[in-house]
Amino acid sequence: MKASPTCKYLKVALLFSLLLIFGFAVTVAVSDAESVTSTKANIMVAAAAQTAPAPAKKSEKAEAPKIDPTDPSSVIYLDTAGKAAGVGDPNKPPSIAYKAGRGWHPQALAVQGHPKDRYGLIDWARIVRENLVKPKFSLAPDDDEMPPLKMDVLIAAKGDFVNDVVYPHEMHTYWLKCEICHATVGGPIFIPVKGGNDMSMVGIVQGQWCGRCHGKVAFPLTDCNRCHTSPKKASSAK
């Protein structure tokens, strides 16, 4: 008589636990099945999306047979942001910027065969080093020509594990005047004092310091090792 109620409790407890385990297993299995079916559905949708526009494209091609991929006038040039900069047809004005007289002719730039970096952007630094262009020093006739400043600045990276930056004044002063960085309207970008600029990669990414130009008109920040070149002595040997 004593044992029977405890036994009952035990049985009930075991039954509930078994139910719980079974419940978990079922829910897991169901959720897996659901995810599988949903992915399948997604794949189906993607496949449909892939197949659907293909006939439309074909019909477009049929309607406009003039477009010939080997014809240079059919080429559409893209700017660094991936937007249409102009077309290869010399009879058509290539872009709004060209119409305004402010832009480069993309075809003219392409024909020059300028060296490109590994991101497909024109490598202006290499053009200078290989003497491929000789731009006028200034548009103002009475401006005295200033040779580029040969001065490399070692900028220590803040983190312990990142290479330091060697900043070449020479390449920058080839294109820019001192005042552009050191006496900028609205405060200098860089104070010309060693250690006077508390630069950080976070700030640069947000458009300060080097980020004022790099990523906009100068090569983007994607290629870390183009600037971070000088290995740290204190950092780990690896």
Place this chain on the structure above:
Amino acid sequence: MRAKARIIIFTMALAALPAIASGGIGDIKFDDKIASMKKAGVGPVIFPHGKHEKTNKCNDCHPKIFKDKRGENNISMKLNMDGKFCGSPNCHNSPKAFPLFQCASCHTGVSAAKK
């Protein structure tokens, strides 16, 4: 009574087992180089393993790029830049994923830079 309690606890633990097993690997916090990160003005990295599980197979990363043991991978930004770990040629050093310079995409505690 004791035996009953033990059995109940045992059954509860047994019931909890599948719940533990069903959950994937969650977020992993990288903070062993926290001193260096502080100097650079960023916080630790919270690596979303689940997000990567959706787009990659296990053997895309393990064990070639990342050893699958905590503390065995000496990840640093330098090695990422050199094309290892996160910056492997098919990962965050390619157009397939966001580039390495977007600090705030991985590092927590990245505030607006002071002016």
